[in-house]
Amino acid sequence: MTDAVVVGGGPNGLTAAALIARAGRSVELFEARDTVGGGCRSAGLTLPGVSHDVCSAIHPLGRSSPVFRELRLDEHGLEWIEPPIQIAHPLDDGRVALVHRDIETTIATFENGGDGAAYRRWMGPVVADWELIVRELLGPIPIGAVRHPVALGRFALPAILPMAAVARRFQSPVVRALLAGCGAHSFLRLTAPMTGGLGLALLASAHAVGWPIPRGGAQRIADALASVLREAGGRTTTGVAVRNLAELPPHRAALLDVTPRQVLDMAGDRLGGLYAAQLRRYRYGPAAFKLDLVLDGPVPWRDARLSSAGTIHLGGTFEEVAASERAVAQGRVHDRPFVLVSEPTRHDPTRAPEGRHVVWAYCHVPNGWPGDATERILRQIERFAPGLRDRIIAQHVTRPANLEVYNANYVGGDINGGLQHWAQFFTRPAVRWDPYSTPDPGIFICSSSTPPGGGVHGLCGMHAARAALRRALR
Numbered sequence: 001m002t003d004a005v006v007v008g009g010g011p012n013g014l015t016a017a018a019l020i021a022r023a024g025r026s027v028e029l030f031e032a033r034d035t036v037g038g039g040c041r042s043a044g045l046t047l048p049g050v051s052h053d054v055c056s057a058i059h060p061l062g063r064s065s066p067v068f069r070e071l072r073l074d075e076h077g078l079e080w081i082e083p084p085i086q087i088a089h090p091l092d093d094g095r096v097a098l099v100h101r102d103i104e105t106t107i108a109t110f111e112n113g114g115d116g117a118a119y120r121r122w123m124g125p126v127v128a129d130w131e132l133i134v135r136e137l138l139g140p141i142p143i144g145a146v147r148h149p150v151a152l153g154r155f156a157l158p159a160i161l162p163m164a165a166v167a168r169r170f171q172s173p174v175v176r177a178l179l180a181g182c183g184a185h186s187f188l189r190l191t192a193p194m195t196g197g198l199g200l201a202l203l204a205s206a207h208a209v210g211w212p213i214p215r216g217g218a219q220r221i222a223d224a225l226a227s228v229l230r231e232a233g234g235r236t237t238t239g240v241a242v243r244n245l246a247e248l249p250p251h252r253a254a255l256l257d258v259t260p261r262q263v264l265d266m267a268g269d270r271l272g273g274l275y276a277a278q279l280r281r282y283r284y285g286p287a288a289f290k291l292d293l294v295l296d297g298p299v300p301w302r303d304a305r306l307s308s309a310g311t312i313h314l315g316g317t318f319e320e321v322a323a324s325e326r327a328v329a330q331g332r333v334h335d336r337p338f339v340l341v342s343e344p345t346r347h348d349p350t351r352a353p354e355g356r357h358v359v360w361a362y363c364h365v366p367n368g369w370p371g372d373a374t375e376r377i378l379r380q381i382e383r384f385a386p387g388l389r390d391r392i393i394a395q396h397v398t399r400p401a402n403l404e405v406y407n408a409n410y411v412g413g414d415i416n417g418g419l420q421h422w423a424q425f426f427t428r429p430a431v432r433w434d435p436y437s438t439p440d441p442g443i444f445i446c447s448s449s450t451p452p453g454g455g456v457h458g459l460c461g462m463h464a465a466r467a468a469l470r471r472a473l474r
């Protein structure tokens with residue numbers, strides 16, 4: 001009998017499998033597609049020789065992840081590239097927020113001295129406690145953080161605020177726009193509780209560890225995890241879409257890197273009652289609409305400094321970004337949506353043949369949205385990079401429905417494994433002391449539908465592996 005089976009080879013499934021194998025238990029991972037990686041894959045979507053990040057591209061949480069560090073992914077081929085500027089957010093009037101690793105260099109780009117002091121006050125403690133926050137707060141209900149009451153207190157208040165409340169403490173439109181862009185990573189309207197905490201945490205990560213890209217693309221993270229798993233004796237079978245746990249070889253524990261809807265399907269009548277009812281009520285969030293471009297030259301940014309940034313937030317002022325996210329919450333797509341852009345070839349020439357440039361961009365749309373946001377995304381980029389269209393030589397569009405076909409975890413195109421709402425943050429996927437376990441002692445959930453949610457960090461996999469090792473694999 002195999003000790004553990006893992007269903008799904010995303011970053012969380014791979015991390016869970018690697019930790020279980022390294023703990024000396026036998027483990028076999030089953031992945032529906034022909035390669036592992038899930039939301040952490042690179043592929044040739046357009047022209048020969050050009051590699052696109054199919055899903056994730058920017059990895060502040062990956063670089064912060066204590067478990068990625070523990071697994072020594074650097075010894076398995078992962079190399080982080082840190083762009084000179086972590087985040088840029090331009091406005092129409094030519095002003096631009098530029099986030100550097102150093103807080104003081106960042107503040108020097110703000111035109112308002114009062115904002116600089118406020119930024120230092122909000123950001124300083126979170127950056128100082130960043131390791132602790134990732135270790136103790138990004139997981140199940142943070143019991144461990146009680147050992148650090150000062151750090152917990154310093155982060156707890158800003159963490160629960162909506163970004164709209166945080167931004168009110170700042171005067172300058174460019175700083176307020178920057179905050180809006182970071183808060184919008186929640187996929188929620190900026191008046192929602194915890195959007196301030198999420199945005200500030202992401203900003204703090206830019207100072208603490210940077211917003212890096214992996215040399216060679218996101219696939220390198222998955223490949224490194226797969227290499228750790230192989231080295232520890234774990235086995236991987238690809239091309240198998242598991243429909244029911246009964247199809248799998250006999251095992252003591254099953255760890256599922258899938259979302260509640262699929263957990264219910266796979267478990268059949270092994271999960272019932274109140275728990276199954278909670279999984280059925282689990283809420284999925286808005287979707288991504290993604291556009292990949294190949295250009296015959298770099299993006300012609302009006303402000304040349306944007307070319308040094310790893311991530312560019314396009315959406316104008318705080319009010320515009322807020323309106324874009326509000327529209328999504330109301331089931332619409334704004335004419336000027338908030339767009340996240342990265343141009344990896346600026347920092348990593350391995351992604352495309354010489355002279356070719358890759359653009360990764362997406363905006364938020366309602367779950368399952370059937371429309372086409374291509375033109376709106378292009379208009380937003382052209383707004384800050386006139387002449388972009390003349391450089392496009394290939395493009396690839398991924399709609400919410402395509403995302404779900406590509407990866408069954410992206411229900412309706414939701415890339416975070418469920419709504420990142422405060423009410424679902426610590427209790428995803430169900431109200432339970434240990435959210436990785438289920439009422440069936442042999443079934444565990446390790447996907448981003450568990451705390452701390454979406455992103456390539458492996459923390460859901462880490463917590464689930466620990467739960468399985470404590471319980472079924474003792």
Ligand SMILES: Cc1cc2nc3c(=O)[nH]c(=O)nc-3n(C[C@H](O)[C@H](O)[C@H](O)COP(=O)(O)OP(=O)(O)OC[C@H]3O[C@@H](n4cnc5c(N)ncnc54)[C@H](O)[C@@H]3O)c2cc1C
Binds near residue numbers: 014030038241417447
């Ligand atoms: C467009 C886009 C942009 C993103 N940008 C970023 C970013 O810049 N930075 C970041 O950190 N994160 C980003 N993300 C989010 C990130 O990709 C996910 O949060 C992360 O991959 C979740 O990891 P996971 O292991 O929980 O699940 P997934 O990565 O979704 O992996 C699940 C795996 O399970 C497999 N599977 C599903 N059902 C079955 C089945 N029945 N049988 C067998 N296998 C199955 C799937 O094929 C998949 O390989 C982005 C995602 C998308 C789509």
